[in-house]
Amino acid sequence: MRMQFNIYRYDPESGKPPCMQAYELDFDPRGRKVLDVLMALKEVDETLAFRRSCREGVCGSDGVNVNGRNVLACITPLEGLRQPITVRPLPRLPVIRDLIVDMSQFFQHYRAVKPYLINLDPEPESERLQSPAERAELDGLWECILCACCTTSCPSFWWNPERFLGPSALMQGYRFIADSRDQAADERLDYLEDPYRLFRCHGIMNCVEYCPKGLNPTAAIGKIKSLLVKRAL
Amino acid sequence: MSPRIPKRSFDAVIVGGGGAGLRAALQLARADLKVAVLSKVFPTRSHTVSAQGGITAALANVSDDNWHWHMYDTVKGSDYLGDQDAIEFMCRNAPSAVYELEHMGLPFSRLDNGKIYQRPFGGQSKNYGGEQAVRTCAAADRTGHALLHTLYQRNIAARTQFFDEFFALDLVRDQEGYILGVVALEIESGEAWLFEARATLLATGGACRIFRHSTNAHINTGDGLGMVLRAGLPLEDMEFWQFHPTGIPEVGSLITEGVRGEGGYLLNRDGEAFMARYAPNARDLASRDVVSRAIAQELLAGRGCGEHGDYVHLKIDHIGADRIKERLPGIRELSMQFAGVDPILAPIPVTPTAHYMMGGIPTSLHAQVVAPVRYGPEEPVPGLYAAGECACVSVHGANRLGGNSLLDLVVFGRAAGEHMLGHLADNPFPRPVPEEAVDRVMARLARWERPGEERVADVRVGMQKVMQAHCGVYRNADILRTGLERLTQMADRLAHAGLTDRSRVFNTARLEALELENLMAVARATLVSALAREESRGAHAREDFPDRNDTHWLRHTLYSQAQDQLDYKPVRLKPLTVETFQPKERSY
Ligand SMILES: Cc1cc2nc3c(=O)[nH]c(=O)nc-3n(C[C@H](O)[C@H](O)[C@H](O)COP(=O)(O)OP(=O)(O)OC[C@H]3O[C@@H](n4cnc5c(N)ncnc54)[C@H](O)[C@@H]3O)c2cc1C
Ligand code: SF4
Ligand code: SF4
Ligand code: FES
Numbered sequence: 025m026r027m028q029f030n031i032y033r034y035d036p037e038s039g040k041p042p043c044m045q046a047y048e049l050d051f052d053p054r055g056r057k058v059l060d061v062l063m064a065l066k067e068v069d070e071t072l073a074f075r076r077s078c079r080e081g082v083c084g085s086d087g088v089n090v091n092g093r094n095v096l097a098c099i100t101p102l103e104g105l106r107q108p109i110t111v112r113p114l115p116r117l118p119v120i121r122d123l124i125v126d127m128s129q130f131f132q133h134y135r136a137v138k139p140y141l142i143n144l145d146p147e148p149e150s151e152r153l154q155s156p157a158e159r160a161e162l163d164g165l166w167e168c169i170l171c172a173c174c175t176t177s178c179p180s181f182w183w184n185p186e187r188f189l190g191p192s193a194l195m196q197g198y199r200f201i202a203d204s205r206d207q208a209a210d211e212r213l214d215y216l217e218d219p220y221r222l223f224r225c226h227g228i229m230n231c232v233e234y235c236p237k238g239l240n241p242t243a244a245i246g247k248i249k250s251l252l253v254k255r256a257l
Numbered sequence: 258m259s260p261r262i263p264k265r266s267f268d269a270v271i272v273g274g275g276g277a278g279l280r281a282a283l284q285l286a287r288a289d290l291k292v293a294v295l296s297k298v299f300p301t302r303s304h305t306v307s308a309q310g311g312i313t314a315a316l317a318n319v320s321d322d323n324w325h326w327h328m329y330d331t332v333k334g335s336d337y338l339g340d341q342d343a344i345e346f347m348c349r350n351a352p353s354a355v356y357e358l359e360h361m362g363l364p365f366s367r368l369d370n371g372k373i374y375q376r377p378f379g380g381q382s383k384n385y386g387g388e389q390a391v392r393t394c395a396a397a398d399r400t401g402h403a404l405l406h407t408l409y410q411r412n413i414a415a416r417t418q419f420f421d422e423f424f425a426l427d428l429v430r431d432q433e434g435y436i437l438g439v440v441a442l443e444i445e446s447g448e449a450w451l452f453e454a455r456a457t458l459l460a461t462g463g464a465c466r467i468f469r470h471s472t473n474a475h476i477n478t479g480d481g482l483g484m485v486l487r488a489g490l491p492l493e494d495m496e497f498w499q500f501h502p503t504g505i506p507e508v509g510s511l512i513t514e515g516v517r518g519e520g521g522y523l524l525n526r527d528g529e530a531f532m533a534r535y536a537p538n539a540r541d542l543a544s545r546d547v548v549s550r551a552i553a554q555e556l557l558a559g560r561g562c563g564e565h566g567d568y569v570h571l572k573i574d575h576i577g578a579d580r581i582k583e584r585l586p587g588i589r590e591l592s593m594q595f596a597g598v599d600p601i602l603a604p605i606p607v608t609p610t611a612h613y614m615m616g617g618i619p620t621s622l623h624a625q626v627v628a629p630v631r632y633g634p635e636e637p638v639p640g641l642y643a644a645g646e647c648a649c650v651s652v653h654g655a656n657r658l659g660g661n662s663l664l665d666l667v668v669f670g671r672a673a674g675e676h677m678l679g680h681l682a683d684n685p686f687p688r689p690v691p692e693e694a695v696d697r698v699m700a701r702l703a704r705w706e707r708p709g710e711e712r713v714a715d716v717r718v719g720m721q722k723v724m725q726a727h728c729g730v731y732r733n734a735d736i737l738r739t740g741l742e743r744l745t746q747m748a749d750r751l752a753h754a755g756l757t758d759r760s761r762v763f764n765t766a767r768l769e770a771l772e773l774e775n776l777m778a779v780a781r782a783t784l785v786s787a788l789a790r791e792e793s794r795g796a797h798a799r800e801d802f803p804d805r806n807d808t809h810w811l812r813h814t815l816y817s818q819a820q821d822q823l824d825y826k827p828v829r830l831k832p833l834t835v836e837t838f839q840p841k842e843r844s845y
Contacts, residue, residue, distance in 0.1 A: 037760045055597065067714040070766040071758040075298070078474045080510045080591060082402060083302040099594050120445055121763040127299070140410035141362030150316075150352075151359040153371030159364065166364045166406070167399060170301055205362065 027051045028108035029065070031072065034119050042119065046108065053102035058090055058111065062097060062123075074123040081236060084169035087114050087176070088123050094173040094234045114176040116185065130172045133189045137197035137215070142208035158204040164239055165199035168192060174231035174241055180224040187220035191231035191241030194222060198244040201251065209251075217252055262440070262695065264451040267293045267418075268681050270438055272425045272481060273460030274300030276401070276666035277645025277673075279408035281458050281624075284674025286415035290681065293452060295423040295441050297476060297768070300409050304462050304474045305666065308401025309587060310515035311376060311393035312358075312667075313660030314351035318372045319391035324348040326383055327392060329838055331661060334380045334544050335654025336795035336805065337840035338494070338813070340829035343650040346622055347661075347668045349833075354667045355394050363407040365396050366584075376518040376584075378659040380544040380845070389542060393660040398515055398587045404663060423450070424768055425480065427698040428457065428488045428641070429690060434630065436640035437690050439484075440698040444768065447761025449702060451695060455684050456677040458642040459484065459618060459626075460670070465498070466772075467780045468611035469718075469725035472504050472511040476772075481647040483775030485618050486782070487701075490628045490638060491815040491824065493649040494616035495779070496787035496797045499657055500730050502548040504610025506568045508595045512588055512607055514659040516600075517541045519584055521573035523552070524604060525560040531569075536845040543845035546656040546796045549609040553730045562606065570604035609730055613657055615796065616786075617649035619815065624648065624673030629815065629824060640680070644673045651813065654828075655795020705770055709755025713770045716754055720747045720773070724780050728787060733800040737788040744784060748777055782816045789823050790814060807840050 027049055034042035047065055059076055066072045074097070075085040081099035088097050089112040091105055102109070117125035143152075175181050175190035189197070197216060201209045216222045222245070231241040269285050271278045274296030285292040296303065315322040328348040332339055359365060359373060366374035373394050381390040396403035412419075422444040429437045429451065438453040464479025465471035482492055502523075503512040517523075522541045525531050535551040536543035543551075552569055561567050573581065578601045581589055585600070592598050592605045619627050624644045625637040645666050652665055727740025751773065758766035792806040793799050815824040830837050 035760050035762060037762050066766075070712075070714065070756065070769075071760070073763050073765045075302075077298055077302045077476045078304070078307050080307070080508075081594065082399075082587070083298075083304075083306050083474065085298065085302045121760070124763050131299075135413055138414075140414045143360075147356075147360045150356050151365075151373050154367050155371050156367045156369060159367045162364050166396075166403065169306075169402070170299075200362075203362070203364075 025050065025052060027053065027061070029061070030108045030110045032112040033122055035121055056102050057098055058095070058100045058102060058109070059086055059098040061102060062111070073121045082169060084171035087171040087173045088112065089114055094177045096171060096173070096236045099236060114172055116176055116182045127172060129185055130175055130190070130192070133193035134170065134196060136189065137193050138212065139196045139200065141200060141203060141206050143205055144207060152205050154204050161202045161204070162199060165195055165202060165244060167237055168195060168239060169237060171236065173234045173236055177230040177234045179228055179230065180226060184220060184224055188224035189221045191225070191245065194225070194248065195239065195241040195244040198248050201248065213248070213252055213255060216248055222248060262449050262451055264453055265293065266453045266687065267291045268454060269456040269458065269677055270295065270452045270454035271458045271460060272439060273462060273645065274419070275303035275460060275462050275645060276305040276404055276408060276663060277670040278458065278460030279405070279412055280667045280670030281460065281644060281674040281677070282417045283408065283411055283415055284671055285677060286412060286417040288678055290678070293418045293420055294412070295420045295425055295439070295452065297422065297424045297444070299421045300419065301406055303405060304477055305401045305405040307474060307511070308404070308663055309398045309511060309513035310378060310518065311395035311400045311660050312355060312404065312663035313378065313393045313658065314355040314664065315348070315392055316352055316355065316373060316375060316394065318368060319375045321383055322390055322392055324351060325835065326385060326390060327351065329385045330380050330382055331652065331658055332838045333386070333843055334656055334658040336656055336843060337807070337811065338651070338654030338794060338828055340651050341832040341837060342829050343622055343652045345832040345835060347652050347664060350668050351664055354664065354671065358404060358407060358667065361407050361411050363396065363403050365394060376515055377542060378518050379514050379539070379542045379548070380658045389539070393515070393518065395515065398513055398585045401663065424771070425484065426701060426771065428484050429694045429698070430488055431688060431691050431694060434638060435688055436638060437688060437694070440695060442702070445763055447764055449699065451690065453687060453690060455687055456640055456642065456680050458624070458644060458673055458677065459647055460643070460645045461647045463614045463646040464776065464779045465611045465614065467721065467724045467776050467783065469721040470504070470507065470509045471611040472501055472509050478772035478776050479779040480772065480775045481643065482618065483778045485626070486778050486818040489817070489819070490626065491619065491817045492616060492782050493619040493813050493815055494651060494786070495782040495816055496790050496814060497615035497655050497795060498611055498783065499545055499613040499615060499796050500549040500609040501612035502545060502552055502609055503571055503607035504612070505591070505596045506606055506608045509610050510591050510595045511610070511612065512571060512592065512605055516571060516573050516585060516588060519573070519580065520576045521571055524570040524572055525555045526562045526566065527560060531555055539845035544656055545659065547845055549730055550798060552609050568606040568608040571607045572604040573600050574602060574604070613662065614646060615649070615651070615653040615655065615657055617647050618643040620644070620648045620650050622650065622672065623676035624669050625676060635826070642673045642677060644669045655797060705756055705767055707755060709753045711750045711754040713754050713756065713766065713773055716747055716751045717769070717773050717776070719750070720744065720777060720780055723747060724783070728783060731798050731800055732787060734788065737784055741784045741788065744780055751777060778818065781821070785821045785823065786814045786816050811840065
């Protein structure tokens with residue numbers, strides 16, 4: 025089948041401004057994903073640059089914007105996409121080249137929430153115990169693959185990229201608050217209790233809509249907010 | 258003398274931000290050393306993130322268990338090619354390594370009593386070959402994700418320095434053979450940097466992308482192995498590649514052994530649970546090499562499913578929707594996305610798929626790279642270490658057991674870090690970096706400025722097809738020899754390949770060319786080693802030599818690039834403290 029694509033191109037070394045490049049390719053879309061077609065296009069035009077690794081939706085490398093939606097190219101079926109299929113880099117992050125964005129700001133926010141377990145007790149001989157119910161509190165949080173599909177779809181992040189932590193980082197912050205083994209919930213809440221870091225979230229829910237892993241950052245953010253309310257009482 | 262490229266100096270440089278690299282980095286960073294981790298992708302994008310089923314350790318949380326039984330199973334699983342001192346070291350240290358991960362924050366699934374959840378995996382037994390043991394510790398079916406993210410998080414806390422999206426090109430080596438660091442390409446700017454260090458660890462992961470169909474990520478291109486070969490050092494046991502019984506046909510995505518651990522079983526087109534014929538006791542939980550050969554036999558006998566009869570079915574719906582959703586959510590996702598099947602409703606199509614490299618860079622128990630330099634086969638190469646899938650200690654021998662790789666990463670990643678600490682203390686001053694050592698690396702890069710009529714992508718596909726057709730589950734001399742001839746043609750074509758992408762900025766075409774050079778070197782090592790080993794052992798099944806031959810072949814292969822030279826070294830049958838497990842016939 026003859027398929028049509030429109031792909032965002034930019035190479036800072038060319039001296040040319042970014043543009044949308046049209047491609048056509050004979051490709052059988054049945055059962056295939058957007059990443060398959062990007063790789064097929066790269067076999068024809070090797071200058072097309074994008075990130076990819078696991079090709080099965082678990083590493084978070086290939087977040088891109090396809091026909092206006094943030095997705096992982098490797099698990100997005102071609103069938104049912106309106107043609108020409110438009111592929112752009114994730115919105116509002118600086119573009120390095122073609123579909124490759126600079127994720128530094130995103131990772132800086134991730135680091136800012138201290139995404140590691142804090143527990144200062146001496147380590148026991150074997151595992152720390154955790155009941156299945158306590159452990160279940162972490163489900164839907166720890167599976168985040170840091171793809172940035174959510175954060176780059178969030179209007180609050182667009183307006184305040186430096187100061188608002190964004191849905192992904194906030195959810196990772198909550199992942200440790202929610203862990204029965206963590207001892208730093210108060211310190212974590214202190215850091216988040218800030219008009220920008222947390223409270224720029226207005227529950228617009230783009231993040232939930234776009235998370236390719238079906239996670240719910242808005243719910244996690246809501247839980248942080250209610251913990252802050254509870255704490256204030 | 259100072260080389261003409263920008264330079265950064267560290268105590269230690271670690272190439273690879275997967276499980277092995279990050280575990281080693283943690284050991285060094287916690288000791289307040291200056292350590293740099295280079296990774297060609299952001300660390301949590303490393304292939305460890307894909308690991309599903311779990312990490313094996315005799316915690317005895319579910320069934321009786323101890324490390325001696327784990328050791329026996331691993332030795333037997335390796336078809337007696339594993340070094341028993343290394344296997345004892347790994348199995349003995351397994352429980353503490355897993356507890357350590359739990360203390361770091363890894364979100365293991367839990368049992369009702371609050372302990373770490375464990376599931377049965379293939380090749381696990383109680384009492385040296387008795388009943389099925391339950392030994393694999395799991396975080397749902399996303400254990401690799403949990404492990405990798407946890408280790409990355411701990412490294413953030415320890416303030417390890419990361420150089421993300423830096424592509425290591427080659428080792429820097431002086432006249433006396435000391436390794437002085439690496440030259441790496443900053444992918445974003447396209448600029449080469451010298452990373453100088455008194456200790457260098459290779460943790461670059463696997464290389465299954467030599468095959469057309471594989472469970473591995475696109476980035477698994479054996480870069481560390483190529484670097485070692487180009488430095489004139491050998492690779493060990495490269496004929497041993499594991500074909501996982503249950504990959505999704507064509508796509509390659511893995512369906513974890515944990516599915517069979519949770520009660521799933523294989524069916525042929527007649528609806529027969531055929532494993533009962535091949536492994537009457539362990540059935541679907543026999544060792545991977547055994548199950549893969551059984552499937553291959555079924556397909557050959559015309560009992561495969563589907564239009565082309567090229568796969569079998571993996572049935573799991575009988576354990577119920579709730580259990581599938583709780584224990585195998587990732588598998589359900591993959592199966593729906595890539596096989597178009599919801600395992601709650603229907604069986605998953607599966608076929609043997611290239612999955613894991615048992616061979617690799619030869620190392621000691623302390624992850625020092627060892628080579629036959631002057632005084633026999635086991636002399637450490639000063640300053641060079643290797644750990645993880647790229648290394649061959651050898652704990653997996655001719656066939657790896659499920660769940661033992663993640664264990665290998667953390668046990669030997671830690672051992673590497675420990676030994677590097679001692680090495681750094683003993684060698685407090687850096688040695689000078691000779692200019693020509695850096696020039697050699699730069700020449701490799703400059704080669705890709707030359708135009709050429711062949712295209713990298715075509716050569717890559719050609720090479721992958723050769724390996725798929727000539728180095729599969731079953732091999733014989735004719736198939737391998739023809740494969741080698743075809744591979745040589747591919748190598749000639751690669752020599753005439755050129756790039757059309759001339760940009761320095763994030764030039765992925767150039768990276769793919771550099772990766773292909775490594776893949777070609779690994780593929781050649783594989784075919785040459787496989788042709789020479791005239792026996793069947795573990796994952797290396799020769800139709801023309803169907804039996805294991807302990808008289809001649811209870812030894813490790815060492816392949817060097819110059820003239821495709823082969824050497825051999827004995828298997829270390831003597832464990833550290835316990836009695837040797839004597840080779841005997843292997844049945845499940
Ligand atoms: C789908 C799948 C499921 C699996 N499930 C399990 C399981 O359940 N249990 C188990 O025990 N094992 C499992 N395995 C095996 C196990 O996951 C791997 O063997 C293991 O994760 C390899 O880890 P590593 O640290 O050696 O390498 P990787 O995690 O592959 O990391 C390699 C690192 O090296 C870097 N690198 C490579 N080349 C360069 C270069 N040139 N320059 C700079 N950096 C470079 C990469 O960026 C990466 O950071 C599975 C494997 C697969 C494919
Ligand atoms: S819910 Fe909050 S975080 Fe999510 S998109 Fe809306 S404003 Fe952003
Ligand atoms: S929450 Fe979802 S969309 Fe956001 S980074 Fe994590 S996996 Fe990606
Ligand atoms: S390539 Fe890993 S998520 Fe798509």
